[in-house]
Amino acid sequence: MTRLARFAGFALSIALTASPVIAAPTVNPPDDDSWLSLHVVLQGPCVLDVLDLRQPFGSAGNIDRARRQLDSLRQQHEWMTEQVESLGGEVVASIKRLANVLQVRIPARRASRLTALSGVVRVESVPYYERSLSSAVPFVGAPRAWETPGATGAGIRIGIIDTGIDYLHADFGGSGNPQDYTNNDRTIIEPGTFPTAKVVGGWDFVGDKYNGSSGIKPDPDPLDCFEEESTVIAGGHGTHVAGIAAGMGVNLDGSTFSSSYLASLDPKTFRVFPGVAPEASLYALKIFGCDGGTNMVISAIDWAVDPNDDGNFSDHLDVLNMSLGGSYGLQSQTEAEIVKNATLAGMLLVVAAGNDGDTFFVTGEPATYTETLSVAATVDEISYLALRIDSPSSIAGNIPCAEGAFSRPLIETGSISGTLVATEPADACSDLQNASDLSGRIAYIKRGNCYFVDKVQRAVDAGALAAVIVDNVVQNEPFSMGGDGSQKPIPAVLIRNTDGTSLSTHLAGGVNVTLDAHNTYVADIPSDQIASFSSRGPRSIDGRLKPDVAAPGLAILSAGVGSGTDPRETSGTSMACPMAAGAAAVLRQAHPSLSAFDIKAMMMNTTAPMANPKGIPVPVSLGGAGRIRVDDAARQTVTVAAAEPPGAVSLSFGTILTAQTVTTQQDLVISNHGLAPRVFDLSAAPTYPLEGASISVSPSTVTVDPQATATVTVSLTLDPDKLPIEAPDPHTPATLSMGNESYPRHFITEFGGSIVLSDQENPSLRVPFHAIVRAADRHAAGEAAQCIVGDDPPISIPIQGQGAHKEPVVSVFQHLLSRPLPILPPIPPGEATIVQVGIANDLASVGSFKDGKLYIAVAVAGQWTTPAKGPLSLFSIAIDTTGDFVEDYTVVAEPSSPYRFRDVLRSVTYRQSQGARVGRADLNAARRDELNTEPYFNSVLIFPVPLAALSELSEDNAAFSFRVTTQQPSFPFLLDRTDWITHDPTKAPVDTARAGYRGMPLYGPGDAVRVYLHREHWDAQGFPSLLLIHHSNELGKRFEVVTLADVGAVYPSDLEVSQNAPVEMNALASSTWPIYVTHQQGSEARDVKLSVSATNGAKIIALSSDSGTCTLSNCTFEKLEDGAQANIEVTVQAASADFEFTAEVSTAADCDSNTENDRSTTRISVLHTKGDLDPGQQPDASYPLDITDYSAGGGCSCGVIGVTPAPRWFSWLSLLAISALRKRRCSNKQSRR
Incomplete structure (x- = not known):
């Protein structure tokens, strides 16, 4: 098989134009008048299912089983065919041997009726190839x-x-x-x-x-x-x-x-x-x-x-x-x-x-x-078709080229020689100004701005012998240009950009070339x-x-x-x-x-x-x-394959996104089909080393007997703390280029390579292993007590929790919708089950309404691999700008282009009436080299929508409605859909973007998350909740809904504390009284704390409340609404001296509008009896003495009035003198009796 090189792709053409025209994608079910090709899966086993696979297919028993089942399925399919035809459809294939399926064509408006037919298990779209x-x-x-x-x-x-x-x-x-x-x-x-x-x-x-x-x-x-x-x-x-x-x-x-x-x-x-x-x-x-x-x-x-x-x-x-x-x-x-x-x-x-x-x-x-x-x-080892440069001699020689898929083959035309003449305009995308100069010569055309077939057709019309087109992208190989199905009567070839640059400088002096199907250019590149x-x-x-x-x-x-x-x-x-x-x-x-x-x-x-x-x-x-x-x-004679799943050879560890060290294991089965035992040394050979990831095989040596198997275990360990900052592997470019444009690509971090089995006599055996790995976080909104003061105040949201990701990003939105997972969903909760929707805008960060963007956030229950699978966007957002709840615009996720920029993901807005793209922005709002928002293997996504694309909206007429749909490329197309949600960005109750990265609602590593509040736009429900998206978190932790209270932010309130304390207590006695904390006015008070204290040795022996949690020193209350009162009861044991009892109320945010009523202090006098003084006790001068029932020796009972507090110079000797005097008085009374 001799070879030339006409570089082509899967469909023999890599690209049709330099600047492709992208039509609106099919993001909704087909029109009612269109026809669908569907697989109708029927109840009952196929022929293979009834065979005994332990017996040969040609055994009498299996042949009999197969024929009987074929007869049964023919009858079933004939009956079902009648039902399909009664719905206006047609059966195009009857599948019985490997599945029990009818392939049908049916008008789209009647397709849903197929699912109601008796005996139908499910209906699916037929893949198109x-x-x-x-x-x-x-x-x-x-x-x-x-x-x-x-x-x-x-x-x-x-x-x-x-x-x-x-x-x-x-x-x-x-x-x-x-x-x-x-x-x-x-x-x-x-x-x-x-x-x-x-x-x-x-x-x-x-x-x-x-x-x-x-x-x-x-x-x-x-x-x-x-x-x-x-x-x-x-x-x-x-x-x-x-x-x-x-x-x-x-x-x-x-x-x-x-x-x-x-x-x-x-x-x-x-x-x-x-x-x-x-x-x-x-x-x-x-x-x-x-x-x-x-x-x-x-x-x-x-x-x-x-x-x-x-x-x-x-x-x-x-x-x-x-x-x-x-x-x-x-x-x-x-x-x-x-x-x-x-x-x-x-x-x-x-x-x-x-x-x-x-x-x-x-x-x-x-x-x-x-x-x-x-x-x-x-x-x-390859060679290409060559364009031979005959003159001038300074550049003579062969350069590689590739024939177009739509042009006449050189094998038919034979050798063609001529002078190169550049077209005017150079890209031949409009009528040629120098058409007469091209007659009988070879047109020299630059790629760009229009279809290849149109360029060549203009050369044909001008009488050119052939066309040479210069690539506008720097590439190693020329490729075969694609066409529209019509063949042009002249040959056309594409040459590389670098070769074209050299030729262009000599065109004015005349360049003569030859095109010949038998002329080849041998490429100087390594094989494999x-x-x-x-x-x-x-x-x-x-x-x-x-x-x-x-x-x-x-x-x-x-x-x-x-x-x-x-x-x-x-x-x-x-x-x-x-x-x-x-x-x-x-x-x-x-x-x-x-x-x-x-x-x-x-x-x-x-x-x-x-x-x-x-x-x-x-x-x-x-x-x-x-x-x-x-x-x-x-x-x-030996094969090696993964133990699971059936049919797989490679070890696929899947996706490992973790915040802590994890080890996962899979088994390999070694099968010896030969007649002699085999001994193997096993090792793991990663394609590229990755710090933080390791792989091993156990045991490291194994003997496999003839006609037997052996099993070994492969262990992959991932330490996310040691993983480096994410970067593409050495073989994968970090940017994608087309023409003069270069853009950072999204990528995944792969840990892959081979498990190698070596022996001394035979070539080594290899089994690929592969894992997608990523360090993850367990971040969440924290609480930072803060008081909200002013007309447009910001609040801070601290982000806390364990994290191993090196570039975490959090984004914040006004929360619009939460949907619980159904108990018995029609489909398993996953990438198609919508659970959260939020929205933000950047109007405060831009110059005018039309310069602004909406940011629609969506979260699902599961995890996708990529949200933009070529022609399929997992999400479709319908936008109604006219108030009739009819879709005027569609927003989808898609690759930046069908060609080189597939790993650059965009949020694209299409106008439904025209099918035209009217807006485009980076999916997740930031380029990959700006913020790492991890669009692959995630559950959360941001769709930026330029307000300029929604032409009906203005600052004075900004309200619109939208709904979110998840979709698939097959029947029934739509998997989940929200109700319509109405929103006005000019009346947003919160601004989550003003303090974010470049005025967007995204916050990068170390950024302080700040949200501005527009209380004038709050509805009767009060403060709107926030939707926080943690782009780098583990599955199940990537979104949360928080309120002001959740993050510790409160508006001012007026709390008053009062108490009904006694003014006197007996020494060492206990007394109980109430304390009241009353919310006089203002916003709901959060994290309320009542602190109590007593002086001079008095002890608080009990503190309780009907609504809070108390210790002996304080009571705390989660919240206290306007007009509410908290009732507290305190029990205090007096000591031997007057004391002060204080109750003071505060909040974590220190957000009281009137601090004068936050404290209540009562001075309590302590009264004493004889038993109150311990032997040898020496009260100080301020000790209040009350000797109302003092009994001297001999049983004299004297009623003595309380003595007022003594001055500080009053001494113990003075007390003794007074006491002696009172004893004598008592004795005289006794003698008179």
């Missing part, structure tokens, strides 16, 4: 496997689920006569044409006119189509793919290669080099028309498990190649069941990872299903690097690792549809996929007893590591286990 060899085949080691162990795929059946196969091409043993293809009627099978010895079966499930949304017209002839007006993708994609997987090879003279397949074959002796498994049988399962996409994948998979429909699954195909897919892996439950059951039945599904580039989560379905073998694309277009994982549904392996996919030459004998060159994971499918066929022949899963594991275990041109290793989320090595796999 697009179609996504020379040195490459030797590069993966296939020719060495042809010789040792002699595996060429013989006896193995490969199903090509694609656009069909040109079985008339010489690469498949056909006649090689292009006229035979032209004369063939693709709707019928002409006698003797099909099946062939190579393409032994197949079916056209859709017909040539099918485009993915139109009706189907199946027929028995799966011949690939090629039409002059079709896109290159549509014409011959399946033929090209089939040739890579299992083409027989075409000699230079156009004849089919028929000799032995040896490692010594010279690619230069072939027009088309043989495929990876040249002796495998092919099945053409045609699910695409001549143009457009498809939703007929599961019909082909279901057909493949029993091609002759006899109920005996033993003739199932061995390998299915699926060079197709959709971005971001938006999976279908029905399709997941089909894939799982197909693998269980013995088929290995090999699927292209996609061509959306180094964007997180973008790898597409069906490659993201666990059981599939997902294939990324690598670069091997990932192709720039290959889609990155992990998968978007849960963050588990995909893709699985990689294979060459850049500039692959294979069979060209309708050409008879010629090759066609294409790039993409669509080409890497059949490399892996052919390899799987070789391995299935070499290891006939192994299951489909074992073959998948064997391919992943024996891969080669990859690196970029600087030697930096490729992360596992981009290249999987590595580049396949067929020869090593063919000689291997």
